[in-house]
Amino acid sequence: MKTKIAIIGGGPAGLAAAIAAKEAGVEEVLIIERDRVLGGILNQCIHNGFGLHTFKEELTGPEYAARFIEKAKELNVEALLNTIVIDISRDKVITAMSAEKGVFTIEAEAIVLAMGCRERPRGALNTPGYRPAGIYSAGTAQRYVNIEGKMPGHDVVILGSGDIGLIMARRMTLEGAKVHAVAELMPYSGGLKRNIVQCLDDFDIPLKLSTTVVDIAGKDRVESVTLAKVDAKNKPIPGTEEIIKCDTLLLSCGLLPENELSSQMGVDLSPITGGPRVDESLETDIDGVFACGNVLHVHDLVDYVSKEATEAGEHAAEFVKGASKRDSEAAIGIETGNGVRYTVPVCIRKSRLRDLLTVRFRVGNVYKDPEICVYLGDKCIQRRKKQICAPGEMEQVILKKTDIEAMNSGETIRIAIENESK
Numbered sequence: 001m002k003t004k005i006a007i008i009g010g011g012p013a014g015l016a017a018a019i020a021a022k023e024a025g026v027e028e029v030l031i032i033e034r035d036r037v038l039g040g041i042l043n044q045c046i047h048n049g050f051g052l053h054t055f056k057e058e059l060t061g062p063e064y065a066a067r068f069i070e071k072a073k074e075l076n077v078e079a080l081l082n083t084i085v086i087d088i089s090r091d092k093v094i095t096a097m098s099a100e101k102g103v104f105t106i107e108a109e110a111i112v113l114a115m116g117c118r119e120r121p122r123g124a125l126n127t128p129g130y131r132p133a134g135i136y137s138a139g140t141a142q143r144y145v146n147i148e149g150k151m152p153g154h155d156v157v158i159l160g161s162g163d164i165g166l167i168m169a170r171r172m173t174l175e176g177a178k179v180h181a182v183a184e185l186m187p188y189s190g191g192l193k194r195n196i197v198q199c200l201d202d203f204d205i206p207l208k209l210s211t212t213v214v215d216i217a218g219k220d221r222v223e224s225v226t227l228a229k230v231d232a233k234n235k236p237i238p239g240t241e242e243i244i245k246c247d248t249l250l251l252s253c254g255l256l257p258e259n260e261l262s263s264q265m266g267v268d269l270s271p272i273t274g275g276p277r278v279d280e281s282l283e284t285d286i287d288g289v290f291a292c293g294n295v296l297h298v299h300d301l302v303d304y305v306s307k308e309a310t311e312a313g314e315h316a317a318e319f320v321k322g323a324s325k326r327d328s329e330a331a332i333g334i335e336t337g338n339g340v341r342y343t344v345p346v347c348i349r350k351s352r353l354r355d356l357l358t359v360r361f362r363v364g365n366v367y368k369d370p371e372i373c374v375y376l377g378d379k380c381i382q383r384r385k386k387q388i389c390a391p392g393e394m395e396q397v398i399l400k401k402t403d404i405e406a407m408n409s410g411e412t413i414r415i416a417i418e419n420e421s422k
């Protein structure tokens with residue numbers, strides 16, 4: 001089987017990339033999706049709050065996904081469902097597997113990686129105690145409640161205040177469970193401010209910062225968990241233990257971009273994001289292989305996923321039309337200054353820039369009243385005041401092609417957080 005552009009993953013990123021590639025005039029665009037339906041993680045996110053930026057409406061996850069699925073159908077985007085990609089070679093031969101076709105290969109001219117992310121497992125968290133029933137990742141619990149109609153438990157403690165944990169605190173409460181607390185190791189929440197207000201404050205669910213689970217009691221089923229405060233080095237402080245009786249512990253301790261395929265293929269990955277290091281065209285270090293959505297870096301809002309993936313689809317289309325090949329032009333690096341953990345992209349080539357380039361990033365701490373500053377060489381060209389920057393919210397700056405063109409050779413771009421109140 002052959003195709004022009006193969007897109008791995010049919011979530012919001014894969015769908016937006018496919019639509020953009022088709023609209024750019026590429027005939028053969030193929031989505032490969034392991035699930036039986038398109039839409040990705042949005043299918044289990046039945047709460048509203050999606051699409052405020054894209055559609056200026058508050059949609060549920062499935063409603064948001066449906067708009068893209070309909071559009072992809074209208075444009076005759078081909079989709080192989082129930083099909084998992086198990087390998088991609090550097091020369092873009094994809095090995096996939098399905099019950100219907102067995103193991104088969106697809107040769108592509110360009111590939112868009114859009115495999116999303118998965119939740120950090122309990123094993124990676126080092127929580128002591130037995131392995132009783134009643135411990136779930138928040139996303140698994142969400143799938144049980146929203147798709148399979150099953151209740152994971154009735155007395156709940158949640159470890160981790162990422163968005164999925166916050167959303168599940170509200171969801172379990174609405175389904176009749178008592179959520180006793182959300183414990184967060186860091187001194188700040190990992191989720192969006194609006195989710196803290198709408199999912200915890202509105203339901204009187206306490207958020208316990210600088211707190212972790214130090215023990216889980218119960219052999220067959222969880223009977224209680226012990227929480228304790230942690231010090232500045234995240235070590236539990238003796239004497240601060242609090243035992244909470246519960247039958248369920250939900251873990252919401254971070255998301256990991258799903259990059260086993262990318263890594264097997266030899267794509268250069270960032271140790272900070274866990275996703276591919278990409279340039280201004282969202283192209284990885286392998287020519288014709290692009291990445292977008294949560295596989296690239298974990299996003300807070302799906303609107304940004306769709307926007308980024310549209311760009312990836314357009315660039316993949318330019319690539320297969322031969323309009324955008326990388327030549328020997330040296331790339332200009334984007335450096336992370338004070339407070340900035342990473343940037344996407346990590347470098348740019350002047351000749352391939354569009355008029356405006358969005359650089360997305362996250363900060364590593366909570367900063368009050370900071371300025372987001374952009375330096376080209378030694379010159380500060382942007383200084384934007386914000387009320388707050390927090391690790392749970394993605395930030396972005398927009399660079400102008402005309403500014404980049406005026407840079408001297410050897411200069412780099414730097415983004416930094418400055419002048420925050422102490």
Ligand SMILES: Cc1cc2nc3c(=O)[nH]c(=O)nc-3n(C[C@H](O)[C@H](O)[C@H](O)COP(=O)(O)OP(=O)(O)OC[C@H]3O[C@@H](n4cnc5c(N)ncnc54)[C@H](O)[C@@H]3O)c2cc1C
Nearest residue numbers: 009011012013034040041049084085115116293294301302
């Ligand atoms: C609980 C929760 C609540 C959220 N709430 C909000 C909200 O209120 N507002 C908001 O804007 N955003 C929210 N988000 C974020 C938003 O849902 C994500 O940003 C978005 O779904 C990411 O899109 P994606 O396409 O990158 O990944 P996904 O949606 O995860 O899609 C990836 C797809 O790739 C497929 N795949 C992976 N590997 C393979 C393979 N090897 N072969 C074939 N297919 C593969 C998967 O099956 C999946 O369908 C929430 C997310 C979660 C988890």
